[in-house]
Amino acid sequence: IYAQESGFTPKRSSLPKRLFEWQRDLACWGLRRGRAAFWTATGTGKTGMQLSWAEQVHKHTHNKLLLLTPLAVAEQTIEEATKFGIKGVSISRDGAAKHSITVANYENLHKFSASDFGGIVLDEASILKGYDGATRKQITEFVQRIDYRLSCTATPAPNDYMEIGTQAEFLGVMTRTEMLATFFVHDGGETTK
DSSP: OOOOOOSOOOOGGGSOTTSOHHHHHHHHHHHHHSEEEEOOOTTSOHHHHHHHHHHHHHHHHOOEEEEEEOGGGHHHHHHHHHHTTOOSEEEOSSSOOOSSEEEEEGGGGGGSOGGGEEEEEEETGGGGOOTTOHHHHHHHHHGGGOSEEEEEOSSOSOSSHHHHHHHHHHHTSOOHHHHHHHHOOBOSSSOBO
């Protein structure tokens, strides 16, 4: 099952020059998809790619974007935005979205209103791993009416079917329950397929 493309085709030349060609390819693919995942290894430049994706979505939709990060990563994201020449990026800890791209910690999500954003990026999206987790539930509910969604992490390249399900649910491909019913059948025996 594949999600419909719901994005747009950017001009490659509008992406930061600092991106490597393959990073530019991945960013363009994610923008065409509209809802995508960059599950690349540590050190492959996900922050630059996700900021480039966010900047292009902002330019295309004229809507603000929310970029959620772990606590220790917000400042580094601002530094990367400067390095890549991406303007209008700021940190918010109080729920105010003053610039085109707002960087916030997952712990502050409850301070924001989803209606303020046309796109969202999850940095270290493996935070969705725990199906029963309150954070996963909060994020999944928050994004329901947000069109553009990007999941970025080096950790999943999802490790198990539960994580694939929570990622699919975040991206709006299908719910975790639909994914399990479609691809995994319990035959009543000791094993499942």
